[in-house]
Amino acid sequence: MIFAGFTSVIAKLGLSGISGELGLTVRTLFVFVFVLAFAAFAVPSHHWSELNRSNYFWLGLSGITTSISWIFYYKALKDGEVSTIALIDKGSMVVAVILAFFILKEQITFKTIIGGSLMLAGIFVIARK
Secondary structure, three states: OHHHHHHHHHHHHHOOOOOHHHHHHHHHHHHHHHHHHHHHHHOOHHHHHHOOHHHHHHHHHHHHHHHHHHHHHHHHHHHOOHHHHHHHHHOHHHHHHHHHHHHOOOOOOHHHHHHHHHHHHHHHHHHOO
């Protein structure tokens, strides 16, 4: 939560004088290098042989949707207020809960419905001018 909060604010500072697209590209290069270094340290070499087509497909699809999300996020971040953009981005929790229900067969509890509803209400209150 703390690092995610810092991410939006410092990214906005980094976008000063450049396009959102260029900012996203530079940020992604840093993420790429950091994650490769992390994997070299944290993932035992024998684990790589456990990957199968399904892993590649679903993780690849996740990478594509992440990329699309980041493109929209950085475009919005360049032009909008961090407080509004970050809140709308966190609204993805509602989409994730609904997809998890239909695809993964996870249960939606009363607490989840209340929490998701409050998040949506918060998004509408803050995003409304």
